[in-house]
Amino acid sequence: MRVVDLIRKKRDGRALTPEEIAFLIRGYTRGEIPDYQMAAFLMATMWRGMTVEETLVLTEEMVRSGRTLEFGHLPEAKVDKHSTGGVGDKTSLVLAPIAAAAGVRVPMISGRGLAHTGGTLDKLESIPGFRVQLPLERIRRLVERVGAALVGQTEEIVPADRKLYALRDVTATVECVPLIVASIMSKKVAEGIDALVLDVKVGKGAFMKSEAEARDLAERLVDVGRRMGKRVRALLTDMNQPLGRAIGNALEVIESMETLKGRGPDDLRALSLELAAHMLLLGDRAADLAEARHMAERILQSGAALEKFREIIEAQGGDPRVVDDYARLPQARFRFDYRAEAEGVVVEAHAERLGTASMLLGAGREQLHAPIDHAVGLIVHKKVGEPVTRGEALCTLYYNDDKRLPRALEQVRAAFVIGATAPPPDPLIRAIV
Amino acid sequence: MRVVDLIRKKRDGRALTPEEIAFLIRGYTRGEIPDYQMAAFLMATMWRGMTVEETLVLTEEMVRSGRTLEFGHLPEAKVDKHSTGGVGDKTSLVLAPIAAAAGVRVPMISGRGLAHTGGTLDKLESIPGFRVQLPLERIRRLVERVGAALVGQTEEIVPADRKLYALRDVTATVECVPLIVASIMSKKVAEGIDALVLDVKVGKGAFMKSEAEARDLAERLVDVGRRMGKRVRALLTDMNQPLGRAIGNALEVIESMETLKGRGPDDLRALSLELAAHMLLLGDRAADLAEARHMAERILQSGAALEKFREIIEAQGGDPRVVDDYARLPQARFRFDYRAEAEGVVVEAHAERLGTASMLLGAGREQLHAPIDHAVGLIVHKKVGEPVTRGEALCTLYYNDDKRLPRALEQVRAAFVIGATAPPPDPLIRAIV
Numbered sequence: 001m002r003v004v005d006l007i008r009k010k011r012d013g014r015a016l017t018p019e020e021i022a023f024l025i026r027g028y029t030r031g032e033i034p035d036y037q038m039a040a041f042l043m044a045t046m047w048r049g050m051t052v053e054e055t056l057v058l059t060e061e062m063v064r065s066g067r068t069l070e071f072g073h074l075p076e077a078k079v080d081k082h083s084t085g086g087v088g089d090k091t092s093l094v095l096a097p098i099a100a101a102a103g104v105r106v107p108m109i110s111g112r113g114l115a116h117t118g119g120t121l122d123k124l125e126s127i128p129g130f131r132v133q134l135p136l137e138r139i140r141r142l143v144e145r146v147g148a149a150l151v152g153q154t155e156e157i158v159p160a161d162r163k164l165y166a167l168r169d170v171t172a173t174v175e176c177v178p179l180i181v182a183s184i185m186s187k188k189v190a191e192g193i194d195a196l197v198l199d200v201k202v203g204k205g206a207f208m209k210s211e212a213e214a215r216d217l218a219e220r221l222v223d224v225g226r227r228m229g230k231r232v233r234a235l236l237t238d239m240n241q242p243l244g245r246a247i248g249n250a251l252e253v254i255e256s257m258e259t260l261k262g263r264g265p266d267d268l269r270a271l272s273l274e275l276a277a278h279m280l281l282l283g284d285r286a287a288d289l290a291e292a293r294h295m296a297e298r299i300l301q302s303g304a305a306l307e308k309f310r311e312i313i314e315a316q317g318g319d320p321r322v323v324d325d326y327a328r329l330p331q332a333r334f335r336f337d338y339r340a341e342a343e344g345v346v347v348e349a350h351a352e353r354l355g356t357a358s359m360l361l362g363a364g365r366e367q368l369h370a371p372i373d374h375a376v377g378l379i380v381h382k383k384v385g386e387p388v389t390r391g392e393a394l395c396t397l398y399y400n401d402d403k404r405l406p407r408a409l410e411q412v413r414a415a416f417v418i419g420a421t422a423p424p425p426d427p428l429i430r431a432i433v
Numbered sequence: 434m435r436v437v438d439l440i441r442k443k444r445d446g447r448a449l450t451p452e453e454i455a456f457l458i459r460g461y462t463r464g465e466i467p468d469y470q471m472a473a474f475l476m477a478t479m480w481r482g483m484t485v486e487e488t489l490v491l492t493e494e495m496v497r498s499g500r501t502l503e504f505g506h507l508p509e510a511k512v513d514k515h516s517t518g519g520v521g522d523k524t525s526l527v528l529a530p531i532a533a534a535a536g537v538r539v540p541m542i543s544g545r546g547l548a549h550t551g552g553t554l555d556k557l558e559s560i561p562g563f564r565v566q567l568p569l570e571r572i573r574r575l576v577e578r579v580g581a582a583l584v585g586q587t588e589e590i591v592p593a594d595r596k597l598y599a600l601r602d603v604t605a606t607v608e609c610v611p612l613i614v615a616s617i618m619s620k621k622v623a624e625g626i627d628a629l630v631l632d633v634k635v636g637k638g639a640f641m642k643s644e645a646e647a648r649d650l651a652e653r654l655v656d657v658g659r660r661m662g663k664r665v666r667a668l669l670t671d672m673n674q675p676l677g678r679a680i681g682n683a684l685e686v687i688e689s690m691e692t693l694k695g696r697g698p699d700d701l702r703a704l705s706l707e708l709a710a711h712m713l714l715l716g717d718r719a720a721d722l723a724e725a726r727h728m729a730e731r732i733l734q735s736g737a738a739l740e741k742f743r744e745i746i747e748a749q750g751g752d753p754r755v756v757d758d759y760a761r762l763p764q765a766r767f768r769f770d771y772r773a774e775a776e777g778v779v780v781e782a783h784a785e786r787l788g789t790a791s792m793l794l795g796a797g798r799e800q801l802h803a804p805i806d807h808a809v810g811l812i813v814h815k816k817v818g819e820p821v822t823r824g825e826a827l828c829t830l831y832y833n834d835d836k837r838l839p840r841a842l843e844q845v846r847a848a849f850v851i852g853a854t855a856p857p858p859d860p861l862i863r864a865i866v
Contacts, residue, residue, distance in 0.1 A: 008605035011479065040604035046444065171473035172441035266803035431789035 003027070003037045010044040010404065013299070018057045019351065023220035029160045034380070042164075044309075048176035055220065056227050062186035065196040069107055069140055069192035078105040078143070078192055081275050083199040084185060084217070085117040085192040086206055087355035088242030088380075091199065092120045092150070093256035094264075094272035094300075095279065097308035100147035101299045104283040107143045107148050107191045110156065113364040114254010114353030116205065118252065121152050122364075126250040126330055126374035130318030130426055146315045147308070149250040157190045175207070179218045195231035195282035197275055198222070202333055202430060203240035207350020212432060218433040221267035237271060238426045241384050244268035248363040248398065250329040259305040259324055266430055274429060316405045330375035332398035336405060340388045344418040349383055353415035354395075357365040357408040362401045373400055378412070385422040436460070436470045436812040444479040451490045458494035464592045468600055475597075475606040484612035488653065489660050491611065491615060495619035496594035502540055502573055502625035502658040510716035511538040511625055515617060515648070515710050516632040518548065518550040519639055520788035521675030521813075524632065525553045525583070525731075526689035527697075527705035530710065530741035533580035534732045537716040540576045540624045541583050544592065546797040546805070549638065549788030551685065554585045559683040559763055559807035563751030575660075579748045580741070590623045605838075608640070614653045618661070626662035628715035629707055631655070635863060636673035638784020643865060652866040663852045665713045667866040669703060671859045674782040674817050678702035681810010681831065682795040683762040690756055693739040700861055706730055739772070763808035766833035769838060777851040782816055786848035787828075794832045806833055810844070 001023050027033035071078050082091055110120035121132045123136050130151045139291055140173050142149035161183050168174045188196050200218040208214035218234035225232035244265045246255035260262045277292040286292035299305050314320045322328045362373030380395045382388050434456050460466035471819050504511050516522055529539045543553035554565045564586045575582035582825050601607045621629050633651040641647035652665035658665035677698045679688035691697045710725040719725035732738050747753045755761045795806030813828045814819050
């Protein structure tokens, strides 16, 4: 088998056999196939796509490239949630404690912020001492003992994805549905899960701008997951405006804890509960969705989820006192109120622009591996449909570096549109696949 | 400017600006842009193509990547011929001496055999002592003194093409028209020519199987060449069956010399004269094509072209005695006559299969840089339209290694089709662009 013939086959629009895909992934992971041949193959795949069968085999081979978590000895279902990335999306910090408190095991391997979107790992690391990079054995014990582990990918899990993702990033082959599907599903399957709830974001702040694209991705993810023997459900949810009001790492941790205390914003609370309910249902903790929703709500209201979050923080080396004392989290030195120049109703609070503003303040990375500032970010005071008077603050920017403010403000200015009447509200959950 | 953004731009079907193309080619030639990014760009270019403007700038930037030949001090026109590659195509060895003897300067940089096709350099190297790899200064002096140089690409000429071609070869991006155009035209323009005659082969033994593909390539080559200020003409010529009767390096040199002596096969003689006539016309040696044809024919018949070939051999270190004594060329130890199994007329003598047979005997390379055997090859006794009796030799295989015979014979067997009646003959010259 010659790599160039496989590139040519894909280039000409033909499907690869399982043996051919295995040859490519194994050879590439071992370093026998050079980056330049894989880069040509990736671009040919962007061009020609992959069948479901090819995507499935690709996913399986990527799982096989490394070690996997095994929880065969635990009787409870292992369930995870994965989001395709949004702005202000801190549902993981709310729903993981809810699901774990309800008796579902949550081996959650998350990522870092990418472009204008936030990442669960970055948010958690704003808690002093919290460690997200743990060896496989530690993760396994956390899931056993605490019921949840909120961690990062290890060197041992799906090494093929790490190599492929780095290459896709520099060869403009990130936005390729079968490659996205294999990347997401291989990491999730390697977590040793039985079931997975997918939160596929749609809208101005999501990677998928149209519902058609998002639905296509959701269907392929669900299809591949089910063919691998997992219970999978996908929710298409709105990402035209940020979720909740906080954007930026420590600010989002605070909003998550507020939500766990029953005081969070409605949309964040509603989506976290809904995703958690689906996790409980897929994890066999409830007979139907109504019962699952009720169970999730009860656990949140009882304070059991808040306690579970405290336990998770402590188990992963963090300072659990942050739960009661937000001042122990990093705090920005400066703040700036961005005020409405006219009276009216908020018609748009553009998620991508607000996410970019937060990133520019230092909450995210303009370059891979750049350090981030956990304290900075924004609080959005006025969301779509809310009335505003002239001079009233639309949002507050929290920052540490004067020089970063102007570019961030430019984004904020472009993000808000004030009109005469409120638009019809976007439904938070658009569809279930 | 970031490479990944340029890859994305091409991937999305947009045209690159001249500055962007310059950035890519300069960065790649200098080694600042890695192979994997260029590989992704090449595949995106296969997918989306290039405009004529992009192809032109690409060609110019490739020329600029190295040194060029300069003949500004010579009053005569500098004219070259380039073929897209065929089987048994030894016209260069006939027409270069004709054109040089007619007073046109011929700085001809040729290539080696590729797949089933032969290469002018390999053929010339079957002449004992003949040197094709010469420094730029030597080439310049040969063109000045002898009127022609039949040489290989040097390290100094179009280094971007050398790097790009090697990468295309292993990333399945060879068959991409704008890349082919830039590769051919950059090398020709770097020769310092004023005019170029292109022989674009069409048919079963050519890289372009259909006339439409060949015409598209020819038009783009002519277009880019003219925009670079060169006089360019392209002939679409038949490559369904081999040109002439000899395939294989020394065998083709002998056939070329026979043609220069007035005894060669009709098709080889006719095409060599026609291409030479176009060179003379573009090189301002004749007022019209009729006069140019007459001039070429006269030079061939007078023996002046044969004398020029002898002079070229001697000037490039070869043994000029081969012209009168073919036994000084490498000779194969064994021969095998492949005979007709039925009586009839030759309906097909498949050029690619016969070229592959010759390659398998050792005349060409299965792998890059493999050594070749200059003595081996085939002589085709019966071409399309010729009658044959049962048991009569269709072709003779010349070989040195018994083990190579069976695979070559397989190809020869599949190459010949004998029928009841002769098909209408393919015209040798299909079109002029």
